[in-house]
Amino acid sequence: MSATWVEPSGTATALLLLGRGSDADSERGVDCPGELPAPSDPDLVARARAAKATLGDRVFVLGHHYQRDEVIQFADVTGDSFKLAQRAAARPDAEWIVFCGVHFMAESADILTADHQQVVLPDLAAGCSMADMAALPQVETAWQQLTEAGVAGQTVPVTYMNSSADIKGFVGRNGGVVCTSSNARRALDWAYERGEKVLFLPDQHLGRNTAVLELGFTLDECVLWDPHKPQGGLTEAQLRQARIILWRGHCSVHGRFTLDSVQEVRDRVPGVNVLVHPECRHEVVTAADEVGSTEKIIKVLSEAPAGSAWAVGTELNLVRRLAHQHPDKQVMFLDKTVCYCSTMNRIDLPHLVWALEELVAGRVPNRITVEADTARYARSALDQMLALP
Numbered sequence: 001m002s003a004t005w006v007e008p009s010g011t012a013t014a015l016l017l018l019g020r021g022s023d024a025d026s027e028r029g030v031d032c033p034g035e036l037p038a039p040s041d042p043d044l045v046a047r048a049r050a051a052k053a054t055l056g057d058r059v060f061v062l063g064h065h066y067q068r069d070e071v072i073q074f075a076d077v078t079g080d081s082f083k084l085a086q087r088a089a090a091r092p093d094a095e096w097i098v099f100c101g102v103h104f105m106a107e108s109a110d111i112l113t114a115d116h117q118q119v120v121l122p123d124l125a126a127g128c129s130m131a132d133m134a135a136l137p138q139v140e141t142a143w144q145q146l147t148e149a150g151v152a153g154q155t156v157p158v159t160y161m162n163s164s165a166d167i168k169g170f171v172g173r174n175g176g177v178v179c180t181s182s183n184a185r186r187a188l189d190w191a192y193e194r195g196e197k198v199l200f201l202p203d204q205h206l207g208r209n210t211a212v213l214e215l216g217f218t219l220d221e222c223v224l225w226d227p228h229k230p231q232g233g234l235t236e237a238q239l240r241q242a243r244i245i246l247w248r249g250h251c252s253v254h255g256r257f258t259l260d261s262v263q264e265v266r267d268r269v270p271g272v273n274v275l276v277h278p279e280c281r282h283e284v285v286t287a288a289d290e291v292g293s294t295e296k297i298i299k300v301l302s303e304a305p306a307g308s309a310w311a312v313g314t315e316l317n318l319v320r321r322l323a324h325q326h327p328d329k330q331v332m333f334l335d336k337t338v339c340y341c342s343t344m345n346r347i348d349l350p351h352l353v354w355a356l357e358e359l360v361a362g363r364v365p366n367r368i369t370v371e372a373d374t375a376r377y378a379r380s381a382l383d384q385m386l387a388l389p
């Protein structure tokens with residue numbers, strides 16, 4: 001671990017969600033049929049190893065970068081959500097894909113893997129607050145209202161990978177594309193070759209940051225659709241003038257970083273480089289030295305010179321792991337308080353052990369499936385992303 005690593009202090013809410021310092025029995029998310037091991041069980045690591053060994057190549061464990069270390073140690077591959085789904089699809093011999101991540105990621109894995117492969121999410125309470133901010137009925141209502149306002153015909157829907165299968169299906173049905181934080185610029189270029197406007201779902205910040213910083217749009221050309229207001233809270237004139245209609249969604253983790261966090265670290269650590277994820281607010285991204293996807297953050301830090309100082313604005317498990325991997329650099333968390341993805345953290349070692357042991361016992365727990373019609377359209381939007389130049 002970097003000698004200068006400082007553990008952020010906890011907030012009451014974060015600690016409650018994570019169960020640290022509280023009753024672990026009350027922090028189990030949804031019920032798991034059968035016996036969930038106690039977090040204090042000293043044999044958890046041995047049990048996970050034994051179950052994995054018994055299952056052999058029939059199981060493939062995927063670990064998202066934001067997962068806890070206690071889970072990551074059992075991942076056959078780590079990565080962002082899209083890379084993990086692709087890797088699962090490239091392992092057709094694996095009957096069971098245990099996805100240590102959140103619900104939309106497991107859905108994408110189910111869409112991209114073969115029919116005989118079954119995707120398991122160790123805790124069904126591992127959702128994503130951003131994905132939940134765009135529900136299919138809301139998006140269908142918005143599209144209907146855009147149609148009535150006479151703008152849907154010129155609008156191409158683009159959804160971030162961090163959305164439900166329903167939303168990816170909607171986008172596929174309406175001639176759009178999925179994007180990741182690495183290829184959002186290319187997805188928008190593709191969309192503007194086909195229409196004058198984009199409806200960007202569900203992360204307003206990734207959409208705004210890409211449109212303004214990479215495509216050169218003005219902030220006035222970006223309007224915000226609030227699904228809780230009539231016609232998104234926008235007038236027809238605003239809709240006609242907009243180049244990009246941003247859905248009012250955000251990541252509750254990356255949305256926590258503020259301009260104050262950036263200024264505070266610059267005052268405290270002279271010469272520090274601020275490196276943030278594009279899901280952060282526009283003013284934070286604008287004030288940072290570098291912006292990039294999770295994979296880019298990992299690459300930038302691995303290539304940074306020894307002795308350099310980095311304040312990183314992304315999920316805490318990843319930042320702490322990077323500090324550990326780069327003891328020759330000063331890696332710190334951008335915020336002073338804890339900033340985990342609480343739903344991602346639902347997947348802990350007891351849940352992983354439980355899921356693996358259920359598979360050993362011949363039962364497939366918490367299987368995630370996507371309905372065939374939705375999967376077909378979502379797949380077309382994902383394939384369109386893969387075909388981006």
Ligand code: SF4
Pocket residue numbers: 066102127128129130131162251252253254315341342343344
């Ligand atoms: S970090 Fe944000 S976008 Fe990622 S799963 Fe957690 S809430 Fe969703």
